[in-house]
Amino acid sequence: MPNQRPLLLIGALCAAMLSLTACSGDPSGRERTAPQVGYVTVAASAVPIAAELGGRTVAYESSEVRPQVNGLIRKRLFTEGSVVRAGQPLFQIDASLYEAAAQQAEANLASAEASAQAADEKAKRFEPLARMQAIAEQDYTDALAAARVARAAVAQNRAALETARINLRYTTIRAPIGGRIGRSLATPGALVSASQAAPLAVIQRVDPIYVDMQQSSAELTALRRSLASGGTRPGSTAVTLRLEDGSNYAVPGTVEFSEATVNEATGTVTLRARFPNPGGLLLPGMFVTALFEQAVEPDAILVPQQAVQRDFDGSAFVYLVGKDDKVARRKVVTTRTAGTDWVVSSGLAAGDRVITQGTGNLKTGMAVEPVPASRPQTIGAAGGSQAKDE
Template sequence: MLHKKPLLLAGALCAMTLSLGACSGKDDKGGNRAAQVGFVVVREEAVPITTALGGRTVAFETSEVRPQVNGIIRQRLFTEGGTVRAGQPLFQIDASLYKAAVDQAAANLASARASAQAAEEKAKRFEPLAKMQAVAEQDYTDALAQARVARAAVAQSAASLETARINLRYSTITAPIGGHIGRSLVTPGALVSASQATPLAVIQRTDPMYVDIQQSAADMTRLRQSLASGGVTAGSTSVRLKLEDGSDYGLPGTVQFSEVTVNEATGTVTLRARFPNPSGLLMPGMFVTALFDQAVNPAAMLVPQAAVQRDFDGSAFVYLVGKDNKAERRKVEADRTVGANWVVTGGLKPGDRVITQGVGNLKQGSAIKPVPATSPQRVGAPAGKSADKSAATKGQ
C-alpha cells in the first residue's frame, strides 16, 4: 500500500504533462502550430490632408458710431444690446444752433437771389441803350459783370444753405449699418465733438461671421511645394468649426482668401473663412478650431490602427502575410490618423496583406494561418485542451 501512492502521484504528473503538451502550440509531430491571424488587403486611395488650426471669430461688419457735429447729447434713441437697422436714429444732439444756421443761410440765399435779379434786369436795360450808344459801352460791360457776380453769390448762398441742412441732419446721429449694438458710451448731457476719439456706441453685423485662422508660414510653404511638385492635389475650401467647449458648429464655412504677408512677430499667415450665423451662436472674439481639407494625397493607404505598432525609437511597423504564410515585419511611414485608421504614406504597396488581428505574439518569420479580417475569429481554449478536458470528464 505504501508503494501505490508514489505510483499514483507519478501517473497524475504524467497526465498533467500530457495535458499541457496538448495545450501548447505543438502539433502531433512536435512542430510549432501556425497562429491564426486576420489581415486586410491595402490599396491606394485619395485621402484628404485635414488641417486643424486655431482662429478667432470676427464680425462681418463693424461700425463705431461717432458724431459729425459738435453739441450736447439730449436723448438716446435705442435700446442697449439690441438690434438696429441701417439709418435708425441713435442719438439726438441739441439742434438749436443748427436750425438757426439753416434759417440764416436761407435768408442769405433769398437776399442773393434778389440782388441777382436786380443786376440781371439792369444789364438787360443797358443792352439796347449801349447799341444806340445812349450809354457808354463800359457801363453796359460793368452791368453784365455785376449780374454774373450776383449769380455766383446765389450759388454760394445755396451751398451754404445745403451745408447748414446737412449739419442739422447730422444732429440726429443714425446707424451707419444694421446689426447688434452694444452699450452706449455716453449719456444724455454729455458734450460731443466731431473730432473726439471715443465712439458713442459700436454696431456689429454678425451674420455672416468671419473666422481669422493662423497658419505657420513654414507649413504653408511646404504645402505649396507639395502642390507644385504634384505630390498632393488641392483640397476643398470648405471649413468646419469646433467651439471652445469641444462641440461642433453645425454649419460649414468657406475659405475666402489668404493674406500675402507673414506676421513678423508670430511667423504666421492669416486665412479668413466665412460662416453663416443665423442663430447668433458665434460671437466676435470667440476662440475656435477650424478643420479643413487643405490638400488631398492621391496615393495614400489606410491601415487599421490595431495593425500599426511602434518601435523603441518611435518608428512605425506592421506585420504582413509573407511568403509561405510567414509573418513579415516591415517599417512604414504613418504620421497621422483618419478616423480609426493610420494614413500610411510609405513602406507598403497595393495588394500587401497587413495583419490586423492576432499581432500580439508575432515575430519575424513566425508561421501563421491568415484569414480575412472580416472572417469570424476563434475565441476560447485551443482544441487540444478541450479534447483533454472532455476525455478527463469521461474518465471520471
C-alpha cells in the first residue's frame, strides 16, 4: 500500500541503528578507555631504625647522709626539700665529749714532746762522755734508744690528736654532695651512731638526670649482627623523651652506654641516657618513653602504606605498572613502618613504578593509564569509563 512504504523504510533504519549499537558493546555508544591510576617510582634511601623504649629517670648523683660519730642530735640546720651545696652543715651532734677528747690528746702530745726533749738532751750529754769512756758504752746506747722511743711517742700522740680533731669535726654533719635534699629522717634529740643502717637524709642531684631504658636482648643481638654485616649503620646518639602525660620533654639527651650483662629475670639490657634538667621537671623514679635512632638502613625502599595489600594467607603484595603500561602483581616483604610508609626489605627494586591510587579493581595484565601520584588526577574505578557525558 502506498502510504505504508515510508513507515517500512523508517523501521528498517531503526533496526540498523540498534544493530550497530549492540555490536559496539557500550549502550551509550562511547568507546571504553584504560583506567587512570596513580603511581610512585620507588628509590633506595637511608631510613633510620627508630627505637621506642620505656624507662625510668634516675638521679645523676645520690648520697645518703649518715653520721660518722656517735651522739645526740642537737640541731637540724637545713630546710627539708631545699637545694643544698656540698659541705653545707646539715645536723649538729653534741660535741662535748669530742671536745674533751681533743683537749686530752693535746695534753698528751705536750707531755710526750717534753719527755722527748729531755731524752734528746740526755743522749747529747752522754755522747762526749762515751767517747772519753767516762761512762759505759751501754749507758749511751740506752740514752739514744730512750730518745728515739720518746720521739715515737710524740708521733703517736700527734696522730691521736689529729683523730680527736677529726671526730670533733664529724659532730657537724655536712652535705657530701650538692643537690636537693629530702625530708629529715632524724629529729633533734635522736641518738645516732656511726654504724646505724638508716640514713639521716638523702640528697639527690637531678641536673643532669639519667634515664635507664630496657631493650630486649634479642633485638639488641639482631641489631649488632646487622651492624657487623654492614646491613645497617650506627645511628645517632640523640634521644628524646615522651612523658607520662603524653607530652614531649623539650630538651634532647644523649645515649651514653649499655650494660654488658643481660637481666636474667627480664631478658633485657639496660641502656642509659643523660638529659639536662635545669628546671627540675624530671624527678627520679618517673616513667618515660625514650625515642631515638638506634641505626640507619642505608638502602631501604619505602612504599606508601595504601599501596600494600594483603593476600588471603596474610602475605603482602603490590601492583606495579609493568611493560606496555599493564598491571603486574608483585609479592613483597614488609618489615616495619617509617612514618606513613612501609619499609620493603625484598620484592622491589629501585625504579619500579608502584600503583598507589586506583587499586580497587585492578587485575594482572590489565592496561592502565599511569599518572604520577604527585600530579592532580581523576582516579576512576578500574575497568570503568572516564569519558565525560556529552
